[in-house]
Amino acid sequence: MRPPALTSTNPRPPRTKWAWGAAFLALLLASPLAAQRGALTLPRSLDQLVDQAATIIRGHVVSARVERHPTLTNLHTIVVTLRVHQTFKGQAGQTFTFRQYIWDVRDRYDAAGYRKGQHLLLLMNPPTRYGLSSPAGLGQGRFRILVDRQGREYALNGHANAGLFRQMSQRLKKSGRALQPSLAQLADQHRSGPVQLDDLQNLIRTLAGNN
Numbered sequence: 001m002r003p004p005a006l007t008s009t010n011p012r013p014p015r016t017k018w019a020w021g022a023a024f025l026a027l028l029l030a031s032p033l034a035a036q037r038g039a040l041t042l043p044r045s046l047d048q049l050v051d052q053a054a055t056i057i058r059g060h061v062v063s064a065r066v067e068r069h070p071t072l073t074n075l076h077t078i079v080v081t082l083r084v085h086q087t088f089k090g091q092a093g094q095t096f097t098f099r100q101y102i103w104d105v106r107d108r109y110d111a112a113g114y115r116k117g118q119h120l121l122l123l124m125n126p127p128t129r130y131g132l133s134s135p136a137g138l139g140q141g142r143f144r145i146l147v148d149r150q151g152r153e154y155a156l157n158g159h160a161n162a163g164l165f166r167q168m169s170q171r172l173k174k175s176g177r178a179l180q181p182s183l184a185q186l187a188d189q190h191r192s193g194p195v196q197l198d199d200l201q202n203l204i205r206t207l208a209g210n211n
Contacts, residue, residue: 006146006154006194043159044137045168046187046200050207052136054126055090058145058201059083062095064114066102072130076102080114082122088201089208090124098124098133119145121155121200140164145197154194162192179206 050056059082069075081097102112123141127133135141139158146154157164165187172179179187183203186195 006148006156041138041140043163043166044140045166045171046164046203047168047171047207049123049136049141050089050204052125053089053123053141055092055096055124056088056122056204056208057082057084057090057092057096057124058086058088058121059096059119060085061114061116061118061120063116064111066108066111069099069101069130069132076108077132078102078107078112078114082120086201088204098127099131100134101132121145121197123204143200146194153197155197155200156194160192161190161195164192164195165190177207179203 044052062081062083064078064080066076066078069077077099079097079099081095084092084094084096100112102108107113121143123136125133125136125141141157143155143157146156148154155161168187169179169184178184180202183199183206186199187203
């Protein structure tokens with residue numbers, strides 16, 4: 001089954017049909033290291049990401065700027081602010097701001113892939129004592145919201161959702177937690193590629209509600 005033709009919800013200049021196809025293919029085939037360059041993280045499934053996250057939100061990026069840490073001035077960081085549309089775990093106001101450490105020089109020039117207007121679903125780690133945070137599992141807990149030609153919304157993380165539901169059903173059964181049949185089927189059958197946003201949000205609500 002072919003993946004749906006998707007586009008980002010943040011505004012972009014017009015592109016040719018070929019360019020859109022090539023860009024989306026590159027996104028699907030992105031290496032796990034592409035989420036934040038040079039970072040190695042253990043693969044985690046959605047239930048583990050939800051358990052690890054202190055705050056889970058969906059919203060649009062209002063601003064993203066690279067600056068040095070105010071105290072640890074040798075560290076380069078990016079400060080991202082989102083206009084919050086929905087909160088699934090933790091507490092967030094109308095806006096949510098976090099400061100993330102970036103260690104690769106290339107991330108300083110492209111704001112680690114964060115852009116104004118970008119529509120994201122983020123599973124955020126609790127801040128450290130130095131006020132630093134990041135998506136759980138880095139690219140694994142950072143989902144871009146994409147839209148197909150019919151206007152349906154999909155979510156895709158920095159690992160192209162590969163292994164997002166790996167052994168999740170087995171762990172949930174052992175802990176006495178259960179999913180709705182349709183969500184359980186999705187978790188058992190999905191291997192990689194976009195997931196409908198409504199399904200992902202329902203999974204997150206279920207998992208966060210059982211924490």
